[in-house]
Amino acid sequence: MRRFLRDNGLSLCFLVIFLLSLVGQSIAGWFDENEQLSEHAQAAVSYPDYVTSSSFLVDVAENWQSEFLQFFLFILATVWLTQRGSPESKKPGRGGTGTEQEQKVGPHARYDSPRWSALGGVRQWTYANSLLIVMGAIFALSWLAQSVGGMAALNEQNAEHGQAAVTWLEYLGSPDFWNRTLQNWQSEFLAVGAMVTLSIYLRQQGSSQSKPVGSAHAATAEESS
Amino acid sequence: MTDKSHPRLGARAVRAERIAIRVSDRGRLVLFWIWLVLIFGGLAVMIVLPLAGR
Numbered sequence: 001m002r003r004f005l006r007d008n009g010l011s012l013c014f015l016v017i018f019l020l021s022l023v024g025q026s027i028a029g030w031f032d033e034n035e036q037l038s039e040h041a042q043a044a045v046s047y048p049d050y051v052t053s054s055s056f057l058v059d060v061a062e063n064w065q066s067e068f069l070q071f072f073l074f075i076l077a078t079v080w081l082t083q084r085g086s087p088e089s090k091k092p093g094r095g096g097t098g099t100e101q102e103q104k105v106g107p108h109a110r111y112d113s114p115r116w117s118a119l120g121g122v123r124q125w126t127y128a129n130s131l132l133i134v135m136g137a138i139f140a141l142s143w144l145a146q147s148v149g150g151m152a153a154l155n156e157q158n159a160e161h162g163q164a165a166v167t168w169l170e171y172l173g174s175p176d177f178w179n180r181t182l183q184n185w186q187s188e189f190l191a192v193g194a195m196v197t198l199s200i201y202l203r204q205q206g207s208s209q210s211k212p213v214g215s216a217h218a219a220t221a222e223e224s225s
Numbered sequence: 226m227t228d229k230s231h232p233r234l235g236a237r238a239v240r241a242e243r244i245a246i247r248v249s250d251r252g253r254l255v256l257f258w259i260w261l262v263l264i265f266g267g268l269a270v271m272i273v274l275p276l277a278g279r
Contacts, residue, residue, distance in 0.1 A: 003246075003248070003249050004249045008252060008253055008256055012256070052274055054274070054275045057274060058275075060267075060271060064267075064268075138264055138265075138268070141272065142268060144272060145268055145271035145272045148275045153275075
């Protein structure tokens with residue numbers, strides 16, 4: 001058990017703090033919703049009703065989509081683009097998907113390589129891009145969830161104000177959809193850009209996300225280890 | 226590292242180490258699937274409930 005905790009501390013820690021944050025968000029959101037309902041002299045909603053409501057789900061989905069877009073773009077961009085001095089980057093001039101030997105695929109696969117890395121053809125291509133494919137799929141589905149949740153929440157408000165319901169396509173062109181989308185995207189791109197750039201000159205001793213403290217500012221991760 | 230002066234004790238320690246590695250490997254795969262089920266399960270809920278009129 002001790003070995004399991006030591007080997008998986010990072011994913012376990014984030015699993016726990018994710019679940020705690022989600023529960024915290026649902027409780028705070030429930031109180032907020034009921035405060036607003038009370039201001040409008042409307043009946044309060046129960047906790048189960050709130051956590052299955054479109055207004056809660058759209059708030060969750062809009063954050064999920066931007067996080068997964070961030071990772072999707074970062075994984076894709078770091079195949080081709082480089083940043084001298086960043087521990088997140090390959091060496092400048094080494095952009096691209098790499099040789100079969102570097103990637104340990106096909107005839108260069110080792111005895112302990114994942115099976116699909118040695119098979120060639122569609123299976124090898126799929127496995128070689130599996131992280132990007134899954135991150136992209138999660139982003140697309142989260143964005144879809146945000147759009148249907150946002151549409152349902154907006155239509156609920158429209159019904160209360162005696163206004164006509166919008167269709168899904170109309171909602172995709174609405175200010176509400178793009179305001180929710182872009183306010184999340186800008187913060188993700190800011191954080192990634194800041195991480196790439198600040199880590200050129202700043203260090204965190206002991207972190208895998210930083211270069212060793214004594215590494216040159218111009219060194220990338222490949223050059224500083 | 227096995228203890229050559231106590232071969233039976235050493236063999237037991239090696240066996241325990243192998244079991245611990247196997248449990249950790251299995252646990253890592255279980256964690257991977259927990260994350261995937263959590264994410265895709267959450268997405269299914271977030272897509273289906275609003276469409277069902279919640």
